[in-house]
Amino acid sequence: MKAFEVMDEKITGTEKTDEVSIILEVKNLDFYYGDHQALKNINMNIKRNRVTAIIGPSGCGKSTILRCINRMNDLIKNTRVEGEILFEGKNIYQKDVDPVQLRRYIGMVFQNPNPFPKSIFENVVYGPKMHGIRNREMLQKICMESLIRAALWDEVKDRLHKSALSLSGGQQQRLCIARAIAVEPEIILMDEPASSLDPIATNRIEDLIFELKSRYTVVIVTHNMQQAARIGDYTAFFLNGELIEYEETDSIFVNPKNEKTADYLRGKFG
Protein backbone atom coordinates (compact mmCIF):
# COMPACT_ATOMS: atom_id res chain seq x y z
CA MET A 1 0.00 0.00 0.00
CA LYS A 2 2.66 2.49 -0.87
CA ALA A 3 0.25 5.00 -2.30
CA PHE A 4 -1.67 5.04 0.96
CA GLU A 5 1.41 5.50 3.08
CA VAL A 6 2.29 8.58 1.10
CA MET A 7 -1.19 9.90 1.70
CA ASP A 8 -0.83 9.57 5.42
CA GLU A 9 1.51 12.52 5.39
CA LYS A 10 -1.55 14.67 5.36
CA ILE A 11 -1.56 17.89 3.42
CA THR A 12 -2.74 20.40 5.94
CA GLY A 13 -3.42 23.95 4.89
CA THR A 14 -3.59 24.11 1.14
CA GLU A 15 -0.90 25.99 -0.68
CA LYS A 16 -2.67 28.21 -3.14
CA THR A 17 -0.70 27.73 -6.28
CA ASP A 18 -1.85 28.23 -9.82
CA GLU A 19 -0.90 24.68 -10.68
CA VAL A 20 -3.63 22.41 -9.33
CA SER A 21 -2.45 18.86 -8.80
CA ILE A 22 -4.45 15.90 -9.97
CA ILE A 23 -5.66 13.58 -7.24
CA LEU A 24 -7.64 11.13 -9.31
CA GLU A 25 -7.31 10.00 -12.90
CA VAL A 26 -10.04 8.01 -14.59
CA LYS A 27 -8.65 6.18 -17.60
CA ASN A 28 -10.66 4.34 -20.26
CA LEU A 29 -13.26 3.29 -17.73
CA ASP A 30 -16.08 0.97 -18.79
CA PHE A 31 -18.70 -0.25 -16.38
CA TYR A 32 -21.34 -2.93 -16.84
CA TYR A 33 -24.45 -3.93 -14.90
CA GLY A 34 -24.78 -7.47 -16.28
CA ASP A 35 -24.96 -6.93 -20.06
CA HIS A 36 -25.87 -3.27 -19.83
CA GLN A 37 -22.93 -0.94 -20.31
CA ALA A 38 -23.50 1.96 -17.94
CA LEU A 39 -20.20 3.83 -18.53
CA LYS A 40 -18.43 4.05 -21.87
CA ASN A 41 -14.75 4.84 -22.04
CA ILE A 42 -14.65 7.57 -19.43
CA ASN A 43 -11.50 9.68 -19.13
CA MET A 44 -11.34 12.49 -16.62
CA ASN A 45 -8.91 14.03 -14.14
CA ILE A 46 -10.15 15.19 -10.77
CA LYS A 47 -8.22 18.12 -9.32
CA ARG A 48 -7.15 18.27 -5.71
CA ASN A 49 -8.97 20.71 -3.39
CA ARG A 50 -11.53 21.54 -5.99
CA VAL A 51 -15.22 20.82 -6.29
CA THR A 52 -16.04 18.76 -9.34
CA ALA A 53 -19.72 18.66 -10.20
CA ILE A 54 -21.18 15.88 -12.31
CA ILE A 55 -24.45 16.67 -14.07
CA GLY A 56 -26.66 14.87 -16.54
CA PRO A 57 -30.14 13.42 -16.92
CA SER A 58 -31.33 10.43 -14.87
CA GLY A 59 -29.68 7.17 -15.84
CA CYS A 60 -26.71 8.87 -17.51
CA GLY A 61 -24.21 7.07 -15.28
CA LYS A 62 -23.33 9.98 -13.01
CA SER A 63 -23.96 8.07 -9.79
CA THR A 64 -22.28 5.00 -11.22
CA ILE A 65 -18.99 6.82 -11.84
CA LEU A 66 -19.15 8.14 -8.29
CA ARG A 67 -19.55 4.65 -6.86
CA CYS A 68 -16.68 3.42 -9.06
CA ILE A 69 -14.35 5.89 -7.37
CA ASN A 70 -14.70 4.36 -3.89
CA ARG A 71 -15.53 0.88 -5.20
CA MET A 72 -18.99 0.86 -3.64
CA ASN A 73 -20.05 -0.84 -6.87
CA ASP A 74 -18.19 -3.91 -5.63
CA LEU A 75 -21.15 -4.40 -3.29
CA ILE A 76 -23.60 -4.66 -6.17
CA LYS A 77 -23.84 -8.12 -7.67
CA ASN A 78 -23.25 -8.86 -11.31
CA THR A 79 -21.21 -5.77 -12.14
CA ARG A 80 -17.94 -5.46 -14.04
CA VAL A 81 -15.32 -2.73 -14.35
CA GLU A 82 -12.74 -2.29 -17.09
CA GLY A 83 -10.08 0.39 -17.26
CA GLU A 84 -8.27 2.19 -14.50
CA ILE A 85 -8.84 4.76 -11.81
CA LEU A 86 -5.55 6.12 -10.50
CA PHE A 87 -5.75 7.55 -6.99
CA GLU A 88 -2.53 9.41 -6.25
CA GLY A 89 -0.97 7.46 -9.09
CA LYS A 90 -2.08 4.00 -8.00
CA ASN A 91 -4.78 2.01 -9.78
CA ILE A 92 -7.50 1.32 -7.24
CA TYR A 93 -8.70 -1.69 -9.23
CA GLN A 94 -5.30 -3.36 -8.98
CA LYS A 95 -5.46 -6.75 -7.26
CA ASP A 96 -3.50 -5.77 -4.15
CA VAL A 97 -5.73 -2.81 -3.30
CA ASP A 98 -8.14 -3.51 -0.46
CA PRO A 99 -11.44 -1.74 -1.19
CA VAL A 100 -12.19 -1.44 2.54
CA GLN A 101 -8.91 0.41 3.07
CA LEU A 102 -9.55 2.57 0.03
CA ARG A 103 -12.94 3.77 1.33
CA ARG A 104 -11.20 5.15 4.38
CA TYR A 105 -9.52 7.67 2.08
CA ILE A 106 -12.45 8.25 -0.25
CA GLY A 107 -15.55 9.00 1.82
CA MET A 108 -19.11 9.22 0.64
CA VAL A 109 -22.28 11.14 1.48
CA PHE A 110 -25.52 9.68 0.18
CA GLN A 111 -28.65 11.10 -1.37
CA ASN A 112 -30.85 10.58 1.67
CA PRO A 113 -29.40 11.39 5.10
CA ASN A 114 -28.59 8.05 6.71
CA PRO A 115 -27.38 8.61 10.27
CA PHE A 116 -27.20 5.53 12.47
CA PRO A 117 -29.87 5.31 15.17
CA LYS A 118 -27.22 6.22 17.73
CA SER A 119 -26.32 9.47 19.47
CA ILE A 120 -24.88 12.40 17.54
CA PHE A 121 -21.51 11.80 19.18
CA GLU A 122 -21.53 8.07 18.37
CA ASN A 123 -22.37 8.84 14.76
CA VAL A 124 -19.41 11.15 14.29
CA VAL A 125 -16.85 8.96 16.05
CA TYR A 126 -18.11 5.73 14.46
CA GLY A 127 -15.43 5.72 11.76
CA PRO A 128 -12.48 6.72 13.99
CA LYS A 129 -13.56 4.10 16.56
CA MET A 130 -13.68 1.42 13.88
CA HIS A 131 -10.18 2.41 12.85
CA GLY A 132 -8.88 1.81 16.33
CA ILE A 133 -9.05 5.11 18.20
CA ARG A 134 -10.21 4.30 21.73
CA ASN A 135 -9.01 7.29 23.71
CA ARG A 136 -12.09 9.16 24.91
CA GLU A 137 -10.53 12.63 24.87
CA MET A 138 -9.20 12.05 21.37
CA LEU A 139 -12.65 10.96 20.18
CA GLN A 140 -14.24 14.04 21.76
CA LYS A 141 -11.72 16.24 19.98
CA ILE A 142 -12.39 14.53 16.65
CA CYS A 143 -16.14 14.84 17.20
CA MET A 144 -15.90 18.55 17.94
CA GLU A 145 -13.60 19.32 15.02
CA SER A 146 -15.65 17.32 12.55
CA LEU A 147 -18.88 18.97 13.66
CA ILE A 148 -17.29 22.42 13.45
CA ARG A 149 -16.05 21.69 9.95
CA ALA A 150 -19.50 20.39 8.99
CA ALA A 151 -21.03 23.65 10.30
CA LEU A 152 -23.19 21.77 12.77
CA TRP A 153 -21.37 22.29 16.07
CA ASP A 154 -23.29 25.35 17.28
CA GLU A 155 -26.61 23.64 16.75
CA VAL A 156 -25.79 20.37 18.50
CA LYS A 157 -23.04 21.09 21.04
CA ASP A 158 -25.50 20.93 23.94
CA ARG A 159 -27.07 17.65 22.91
CA LEU A 160 -24.25 15.49 21.59
CA HIS A 161 -25.63 12.47 23.38
CA LYS A 162 -29.17 12.80 22.04
CA SER A 163 -30.30 10.57 19.19
CA ALA A 164 -29.19 11.66 15.74
CA LEU A 165 -32.71 10.92 14.53
CA SER A 166 -33.98 13.89 16.54
CA LEU A 167 -32.23 16.25 14.09
CA SER A 168 -33.90 17.81 11.05
CA GLY A 169 -33.17 16.43 7.57
CA GLY A 170 -30.65 19.15 6.76
CA GLN A 171 -28.92 18.71 10.11
CA GLN A 172 -28.85 14.95 9.58
CA GLN A 173 -27.15 15.43 6.22
CA ARG A 174 -24.53 17.74 7.76
CA LEU A 175 -24.06 15.10 10.47
CA CYS A 176 -23.41 12.55 7.72
CA ILE A 177 -20.81 14.93 6.27
CA ALA A 178 -19.24 15.29 9.73
CA ARG A 179 -19.20 11.50 10.03
CA ALA A 180 -17.48 11.24 6.64
CA ILE A 181 -14.79 13.82 7.44
CA ALA A 182 -14.12 12.38 10.91
CA VAL A 183 -11.95 9.70 9.28
CA GLU A 184 -9.93 12.39 7.46
CA PRO A 185 -10.56 11.28 3.88
CA GLU A 186 -8.80 12.78 0.87
CA ILE A 187 -11.84 12.85 -1.34
CA ILE A 188 -15.50 13.21 -0.37
CA LEU A 189 -17.99 11.87 -2.87
CA MET A 190 -21.49 13.30 -2.64
CA ASP A 191 -24.41 11.70 -4.41
CA GLU A 192 -27.10 14.39 -4.77
CA PRO A 193 -26.62 15.32 -1.10
CA ALA A 194 -29.23 18.09 -1.11
CA SER A 195 -31.93 16.55 -3.28
CA SER A 196 -34.13 15.62 -0.31
CA LEU A 197 -33.68 18.94 1.50
CA ASP A 198 -35.57 22.22 1.48
CA PRO A 199 -33.98 25.34 -0.14
CA ILE A 200 -32.59 26.75 3.13
CA ALA A 201 -30.98 23.45 4.14
CA THR A 202 -29.68 23.10 0.58
CA ASN A 203 -28.10 26.52 0.85
CA ARG A 204 -26.30 25.54 4.03
CA ILE A 205 -24.98 22.35 2.45
CA GLU A 206 -23.72 24.34 -0.55
CA ASP A 207 -21.94 26.85 1.71
CA LEU A 208 -20.45 23.93 3.57
CA ILE A 209 -19.16 22.27 0.38
CA PHE A 210 -17.51 25.57 -0.52
CA GLU A 211 -15.74 25.57 2.87
CA LEU A 212 -14.77 21.91 2.64
CA LYS A 213 -12.65 22.25 -0.48
CA SER A 214 -9.85 23.95 1.41
CA ARG A 215 -9.14 20.60 3.06
CA TYR A 216 -10.74 18.00 0.85
CA THR A 217 -11.44 17.23 -2.75
CA VAL A 218 -15.16 17.09 -3.40
CA VAL A 219 -16.88 15.26 -6.24
CA ILE A 220 -20.60 15.96 -6.26
CA VAL A 221 -23.32 14.47 -8.40
CA THR A 222 -26.30 16.74 -8.83
CA HIS A 223 -29.33 16.92 -11.07
CA ASN A 224 -29.59 20.60 -10.29
CA MET A 225 -27.65 22.61 -12.88
CA GLN A 226 -27.80 25.81 -10.87
CA GLN A 227 -26.24 23.97 -7.97
CA ALA A 228 -23.40 22.78 -10.19
CA ALA A 229 -22.92 26.33 -11.44
CA ARG A 230 -22.85 27.72 -7.90
CA ILE A 231 -20.45 25.31 -6.24
CA GLY A 232 -18.52 23.48 -8.96
CA ASP A 233 -15.04 24.58 -9.96
CA TYR A 234 -15.26 22.03 -12.73
CA THR A 235 -18.35 20.51 -14.26
CA ALA A 236 -18.68 17.23 -16.13
CA PHE A 237 -21.70 16.52 -18.29
CA PHE A 238 -22.66 12.88 -18.71
CA LEU A 239 -25.16 11.53 -21.22
CA ASN A 240 -26.04 7.87 -21.83
CA GLY A 241 -22.93 6.63 -20.06
CA GLU A 242 -20.59 8.91 -21.95
CA LEU A 243 -18.65 11.92 -20.73
CA ILE A 244 -19.75 14.57 -23.20
CA GLU A 245 -17.94 17.57 -21.83
CA TYR A 246 -15.69 18.30 -18.88
CA GLU A 247 -14.49 21.85 -18.36
CA GLU A 248 -14.13 24.61 -15.85
CA THR A 249 -17.63 25.46 -14.68
CA ASP A 250 -17.57 29.03 -15.98
CA SER A 251 -16.61 27.93 -19.43
CA ILE A 252 -19.07 25.02 -19.68
CA PHE A 253 -22.03 27.12 -18.59
CA VAL A 254 -21.16 30.25 -20.56
CA ASN A 255 -19.73 28.68 -23.64
CA PRO A 256 -20.42 24.95 -23.99
CA LYS A 257 -18.41 23.39 -26.77
CA ASN A 258 -20.69 20.47 -27.42
CA GLU A 259 -24.16 20.84 -28.93
CA LYS A 260 -25.66 18.24 -26.53
CA THR A 261 -24.29 20.07 -23.49
CA ALA A 262 -25.77 23.30 -24.77
CA ASP A 263 -29.15 21.61 -25.31
CA TYR A 264 -29.14 20.13 -21.82
CA LEU A 265 -28.15 23.40 -20.19
CA ARG A 266 -30.93 25.16 -22.09
CA GLY A 267 -33.34 22.58 -20.68
CA LYS A 268 -34.11 20.89 -23.98
CA PHE A 269 -34.10 17.42 -22.35
CA GLY A 270 -33.46 15.70 -19.07
Add this chain to the structure above:
Amino acid sequence: MNGISRGDINCIQKNIYNRYSNIRIEKIKGKIFIFLCIVATLLGVISLVTLLVYVFWDATAWLNLEFLTNPPSRFPERAGIYPMLVGSIFLIPMVALYSIPLGVGAAIYLEEYARDSLIKRIIEINIANLAGVPSIVYGLLGLGFFVAALGMIHGTLIVGSLTLALRVLPIVIVSSQEAIASVPISHRFASFALGVRKWHMIRTVVLPEAIPGIMTGTILALASAMGETAPLIMIGAATTIFTAPRGILSSFSALPLQIFAWSDFPHREFQHGVAPATIVVLLLILLAMNGLAIFIRLKFSRKEH
Protein backbone atom coordinates in the same frame (compact mmCIF):
# COMPACT_ATOMS: atom_id res chain seq x y z
CA MET B 1 -69.49 23.95 -24.85
CA ASN B 2 -67.34 23.75 -27.93
CA GLY B 3 -66.90 20.23 -29.19
CA ILE B 4 -69.18 18.53 -26.69
CA SER B 5 -72.51 17.36 -28.06
CA ARG B 6 -75.71 16.82 -26.10
CA GLY B 7 -75.16 13.05 -26.35
CA ASP B 8 -71.80 13.40 -24.68
CA ILE B 9 -73.32 15.28 -21.78
CA ASN B 10 -75.95 12.56 -21.29
CA CYS B 11 -73.21 10.00 -21.29
CA ILE B 12 -71.20 11.89 -18.67
CA GLN B 13 -74.28 12.29 -16.45
CA LYS B 14 -75.00 8.57 -16.67
CA ASN B 15 -71.44 7.81 -15.65
CA ILE B 16 -71.70 10.08 -12.64
CA TYR B 17 -74.97 8.41 -11.63
CA ASN B 18 -73.50 4.91 -12.00
CA ARG B 19 -70.49 5.83 -10.00
CA TYR B 20 -72.68 7.28 -7.28
CA SER B 21 -74.75 4.10 -6.95
CA ASN B 22 -71.55 2.06 -6.94
CA ILE B 23 -70.31 4.09 -4.01
CA ARG B 24 -73.41 3.13 -2.01
CA ILE B 25 -72.91 -0.56 -2.72
CA GLU B 26 -69.22 -0.27 -1.91
CA LYS B 27 -70.04 1.41 1.38
CA ILE B 28 -72.40 -1.42 2.37
CA LYS B 29 -69.80 -4.00 1.36
CA GLY B 30 -67.24 -2.18 3.47
CA LYS B 31 -69.54 -2.26 6.49
CA ILE B 32 -70.19 -6.00 6.08
CA PHE B 33 -66.46 -6.59 5.85
CA ILE B 34 -65.76 -4.64 9.04
CA PHE B 35 -68.58 -6.53 10.81
CA LEU B 36 -67.11 -9.90 9.80
CA CYS B 37 -63.67 -8.85 11.03
CA ILE B 38 -65.11 -7.77 14.38
CA VAL B 39 -66.97 -11.10 14.73
CA ALA B 40 -63.74 -12.99 14.00
CA THR B 41 -61.90 -10.98 16.63
CA LEU B 42 -64.63 -11.36 19.22
CA LEU B 43 -64.86 -15.14 18.73
CA GLY B 44 -61.19 -15.47 19.58
CA VAL B 45 -61.39 -13.12 22.55
CA ILE B 46 -64.56 -14.68 23.94
CA SER B 47 -63.24 -18.25 23.81
CA LEU B 48 -59.98 -17.16 25.44
CA VAL B 49 -61.77 -15.25 28.20
CA THR B 50 -64.12 -18.20 28.83
CA LEU B 51 -61.16 -20.53 29.13
CA LEU B 52 -59.30 -18.22 31.49
CA VAL B 53 -62.35 -17.59 33.68
CA TYR B 54 -63.04 -21.33 33.86
CA VAL B 55 -59.42 -22.15 34.78
CA PHE B 56 -59.04 -19.31 37.29
CA TRP B 57 -62.40 -20.15 38.91
CA ASP B 58 -61.20 -23.68 39.61
CA ALA B 59 -57.71 -22.62 40.54
CA THR B 60 -58.21 -19.81 43.06
CA ALA B 61 -58.91 -22.01 46.07
CA TRP B 62 -55.72 -23.99 45.52
CA LEU B 63 -53.26 -21.21 44.80
CA ASN B 64 -51.14 -20.46 47.86
CA LEU B 65 -47.51 -20.43 48.84
CA GLU B 66 -47.55 -24.10 49.93
CA PHE B 67 -48.79 -25.09 46.50
CA LEU B 68 -45.64 -23.54 45.05
CA THR B 69 -43.23 -25.01 47.62
CA ASN B 70 -44.64 -28.53 48.15
CA PRO B 71 -43.75 -31.61 46.13
CA PRO B 72 -46.66 -33.41 44.42
CA SER B 73 -48.78 -35.76 46.49
CA ARG B 74 -51.57 -38.30 46.18
CA PHE B 75 -53.65 -36.09 48.43
CA PRO B 76 -54.90 -32.99 46.64
CA GLU B 77 -54.70 -30.76 49.74
CA ARG B 78 -50.99 -31.53 50.14
CA ALA B 79 -50.08 -31.50 46.44
CA GLY B 80 -47.59 -28.91 45.22
CA ILE B 81 -45.60 -28.14 42.10
CA TYR B 82 -42.19 -27.16 43.45
CA PRO B 83 -40.03 -29.71 41.51
CA MET B 84 -41.81 -29.05 38.21
CA LEU B 85 -41.69 -25.27 38.72
CA VAL B 86 -37.93 -25.46 39.25
CA GLY B 87 -37.60 -27.76 36.22
CA SER B 88 -39.52 -25.37 33.96
CA ILE B 89 -37.60 -22.33 35.20
CA PHE B 90 -34.27 -24.14 34.68
CA LEU B 91 -35.26 -24.96 31.13
CA ILE B 92 -35.69 -21.33 30.06
CA PRO B 93 -32.05 -20.13 30.32
CA MET B 94 -30.71 -23.46 29.11
CA VAL B 95 -32.85 -23.49 25.95
CA ALA B 96 -31.95 -19.82 25.41
CA LEU B 97 -28.25 -20.59 25.81
CA TYR B 98 -28.32 -23.21 23.06
CA SER B 99 -30.81 -21.70 20.66
CA ILE B 100 -29.85 -18.00 20.60
CA PRO B 101 -26.19 -18.30 19.46
CA LEU B 102 -27.06 -20.99 16.92
CA GLY B 103 -30.18 -19.24 15.67
CA VAL B 104 -28.72 -15.75 15.43
CA GLY B 105 -25.52 -17.11 13.87
CA ALA B 106 -27.48 -18.98 11.21
CA ALA B 107 -29.64 -15.91 10.56
CA ILE B 108 -26.57 -13.67 10.11
CA TYR B 109 -25.05 -16.15 7.69
CA LEU B 110 -28.23 -16.48 5.64
CA GLU B 111 -28.99 -12.75 5.54
CA GLU B 112 -25.53 -11.22 5.28
CA TYR B 113 -23.18 -13.76 3.75
CA ALA B 114 -24.97 -16.51 1.81
CA ARG B 115 -25.25 -15.75 -1.89
CA ASP B 116 -28.73 -15.74 -3.28
CA SER B 117 -28.62 -19.22 -4.76
CA LEU B 118 -30.91 -22.20 -5.13
CA ILE B 119 -29.22 -23.86 -2.14
CA LYS B 120 -29.89 -20.84 0.06
CA ARG B 121 -33.54 -20.83 -0.96
CA ILE B 122 -33.87 -24.56 -0.28
CA ILE B 123 -32.32 -24.06 3.16
CA GLU B 124 -34.69 -21.20 3.93
CA ILE B 125 -37.78 -23.13 2.81
CA ASN B 126 -36.69 -26.07 4.94
CA ILE B 127 -36.17 -23.90 8.01
CA ALA B 128 -39.62 -22.39 7.55
CA ASN B 129 -41.09 -25.88 7.22
CA LEU B 130 -39.18 -27.12 10.28
CA ALA B 131 -40.95 -24.47 12.34
CA GLY B 132 -44.18 -26.27 11.52
CA VAL B 133 -43.04 -29.83 12.22
CA PRO B 134 -45.03 -31.40 15.10
CA SER B 135 -43.11 -31.10 18.32
CA ILE B 136 -43.31 -34.82 19.04
CA VAL B 137 -41.03 -35.35 16.03
CA TYR B 138 -38.42 -33.21 17.78
CA GLY B 139 -38.87 -35.45 20.80
CA LEU B 140 -38.05 -38.46 18.62
CA LEU B 141 -35.05 -36.63 17.18
CA GLY B 142 -33.82 -35.77 20.67
CA LEU B 143 -34.25 -39.34 21.82
CA GLY B 144 -32.52 -40.74 18.75
CA PHE B 145 -29.67 -38.23 18.64
CA PHE B 146 -28.84 -37.19 22.20
CA VAL B 147 -29.80 -40.39 24.00
CA ALA B 148 -29.27 -43.22 21.51
CA ALA B 149 -26.44 -41.79 19.40
CA LEU B 150 -24.54 -39.60 21.88
CA GLY B 151 -25.29 -41.79 24.89
CA MET B 152 -26.69 -39.08 27.15
CA ILE B 153 -28.96 -40.22 29.97
CA HIS B 154 -32.64 -39.99 29.06
CA GLY B 155 -34.95 -37.81 31.08
CA THR B 156 -32.21 -35.41 32.20
CA LEU B 157 -32.42 -31.64 32.12
CA ILE B 158 -29.64 -31.40 29.53
CA VAL B 159 -31.37 -33.72 27.06
CA GLY B 160 -34.69 -31.96 27.65
CA SER B 161 -33.25 -28.51 27.07
CA LEU B 162 -31.26 -29.55 23.99
CA THR B 163 -34.39 -31.12 22.49
CA LEU B 164 -36.47 -28.02 23.17
CA ALA B 165 -33.65 -25.90 21.72
CA LEU B 166 -33.96 -27.87 18.47
CA ARG B 167 -37.71 -27.29 18.63
CA VAL B 168 -37.38 -23.47 18.86
CA LEU B 169 -34.31 -23.10 16.63
CA PRO B 170 -36.25 -22.64 13.34
CA ILE B 171 -38.46 -19.98 14.95
CA VAL B 172 -35.42 -18.18 16.36
CA ILE B 173 -33.70 -18.28 12.94
CA VAL B 174 -36.72 -17.00 11.04
CA SER B 175 -37.50 -14.18 13.48
CA SER B 176 -33.81 -13.18 13.64
CA GLN B 177 -33.65 -13.15 9.84
CA GLU B 178 -36.65 -10.85 9.74
CA ALA B 179 -35.09 -8.54 12.31
CA ILE B 180 -31.77 -8.45 10.42
CA ALA B 181 -33.45 -7.87 7.06
CA SER B 182 -35.36 -4.91 8.49
CA VAL B 183 -32.12 -2.97 9.16
CA PRO B 184 -32.03 -0.34 6.37
CA ILE B 185 -29.50 -1.02 3.61
CA SER B 186 -28.54 2.68 3.75
CA HIS B 187 -27.08 2.12 7.23
CA ARG B 188 -24.93 -0.72 5.89
CA PHE B 189 -23.72 1.49 3.03
CA ALA B 190 -22.97 4.34 5.44
CA SER B 191 -20.74 1.99 7.41
CA PHE B 192 -19.02 0.52 4.34
CA ALA B 193 -18.36 4.01 2.95
CA LEU B 194 -16.32 4.77 6.07
CA GLY B 195 -13.96 1.92 5.30
CA VAL B 196 -15.40 -0.54 7.78
CA ARG B 197 -15.02 -4.30 7.37
CA LYS B 198 -18.11 -6.38 6.90
CA TRP B 199 -18.06 -8.20 10.22
CA HIS B 200 -17.41 -4.92 12.06
CA MET B 201 -20.36 -3.47 10.19
CA ILE B 202 -22.56 -6.39 11.26
CA ARG B 203 -21.40 -6.09 14.85
CA THR B 204 -21.82 -2.32 15.14
CA VAL B 205 -24.72 -1.54 12.82
CA VAL B 206 -26.82 -4.61 12.00
CA LEU B 207 -26.85 -6.41 15.35
CA PRO B 208 -27.55 -3.37 17.58
CA GLU B 209 -30.46 -2.41 15.37
CA ALA B 210 -31.75 -5.98 15.04
CA ILE B 211 -31.46 -7.01 18.69
CA PRO B 212 -34.90 -5.77 19.82
CA GLY B 213 -36.53 -7.80 17.05
CA ILE B 214 -34.32 -10.81 17.72
CA MET B 215 -35.08 -10.67 21.44
CA THR B 216 -38.84 -10.37 21.08
CA GLY B 217 -38.99 -13.23 18.57
CA THR B 218 -36.73 -15.39 20.71
CA ILE B 219 -38.58 -14.77 23.96
CA LEU B 220 -41.90 -15.65 22.31
CA ALA B 221 -40.29 -18.85 20.97
CA LEU B 222 -38.98 -19.69 24.44
CA ALA B 223 -42.42 -19.09 25.91
CA SER B 224 -43.90 -21.57 23.46
CA ALA B 225 -41.16 -24.05 24.39
CA MET B 226 -42.23 -23.74 28.04
CA GLY B 227 -45.62 -25.12 27.09
CA GLU B 228 -44.24 -28.14 25.21
CA THR B 229 -45.21 -31.53 26.57
CA ALA B 230 -44.83 -34.14 23.84
CA PRO B 231 -41.06 -33.82 23.19
CA LEU B 232 -40.34 -34.05 26.91
CA ILE B 233 -42.37 -37.23 27.18
CA MET B 234 -40.46 -38.65 24.21
CA ILE B 235 -37.05 -38.03 25.76
CA GLY B 236 -38.21 -39.73 28.93
CA ALA B 237 -38.78 -36.84 31.29
CA ALA B 238 -40.76 -37.90 34.33
CA THR B 239 -44.39 -36.80 34.47
CA THR B 240 -44.24 -36.54 38.23
CA ILE B 241 -41.10 -36.04 40.26
CA PHE B 242 -40.70 -35.44 44.00
CA THR B 243 -37.38 -33.61 44.20
CA ALA B 244 -36.30 -30.55 42.26
CA PRO B 245 -33.44 -31.04 39.76
CA ARG B 246 -30.04 -30.14 41.26
CA GLY B 247 -28.02 -29.83 38.08
CA ILE B 248 -28.12 -30.29 34.36
CA LEU B 249 -27.66 -34.04 34.70
CA SER B 250 -30.58 -34.50 37.13
CA SER B 251 -33.80 -36.01 35.90
CA PHE B 252 -36.57 -33.45 35.85
CA SER B 253 -40.17 -32.75 35.08
CA ALA B 254 -41.89 -29.61 33.84
CA LEU B 255 -45.22 -27.94 34.54
CA PRO B 256 -47.07 -29.10 31.40
CA LEU B 257 -46.12 -32.73 32.15
CA GLN B 258 -47.57 -32.46 35.63
CA ILE B 259 -50.75 -30.86 34.29
CA PHE B 260 -51.05 -33.79 31.90
CA ALA B 261 -50.51 -36.29 34.74
CA TRP B 262 -52.97 -34.64 37.14
CA SER B 263 -55.72 -34.29 34.59
CA ASP B 264 -55.74 -38.08 34.51
CA PHE B 265 -56.14 -38.53 38.29
CA PRO B 266 -59.48 -39.93 39.46
CA HIS B 267 -60.05 -37.35 42.22
CA ARG B 268 -62.28 -34.45 41.23
CA GLU B 269 -60.00 -32.12 43.21
CA PHE B 270 -57.11 -32.86 40.87
CA GLN B 271 -59.06 -32.24 37.67
CA HIS B 272 -60.91 -29.19 38.98
CA GLY B 273 -58.42 -27.71 41.41
CA VAL B 274 -54.81 -28.79 41.38
CA ALA B 275 -54.39 -29.06 37.60
CA PRO B 276 -56.05 -25.68 36.89
CA ALA B 277 -53.87 -24.09 39.59
CA THR B 278 -50.79 -25.48 37.84
CA ILE B 279 -52.09 -24.12 34.53
CA VAL B 280 -52.45 -20.69 36.13
CA VAL B 281 -48.82 -20.78 37.33
CA LEU B 282 -47.65 -21.81 33.84
CA LEU B 283 -49.75 -19.07 32.26
CA LEU B 284 -48.29 -16.48 34.63
CA ILE B 285 -44.75 -17.51 33.63
CA LEU B 286 -45.68 -17.22 29.93
CA LEU B 287 -47.40 -13.90 30.55
CA ALA B 288 -44.28 -12.58 32.29
CA MET B 289 -42.12 -13.66 29.34
CA ASN B 290 -44.44 -12.07 26.78
CA GLY B 291 -44.52 -8.93 28.92
CA LEU B 292 -40.74 -8.86 28.88
CA ALA B 293 -40.77 -9.17 25.08
CA ILE B 294 -43.17 -6.23 24.78
CA PHE B 295 -41.12 -4.22 27.27
CA ILE B 296 -37.92 -4.76 25.26
CA ARG B 297 -39.63 -3.75 22.04
CA LEU B 298 -41.09 -0.59 23.54
CA LYS B 299 -37.87 0.37 25.28
CA PHE B 300 -35.79 0.14 22.13
CA SER B 301 -38.30 1.79 19.84
CA ARG B 302 -38.58 4.71 22.26
CA LYS B 303 -34.81 5.10 22.30
CA GLU B 304 -34.78 5.51 18.54
CA HIS B 305 -37.19 8.44 18.39
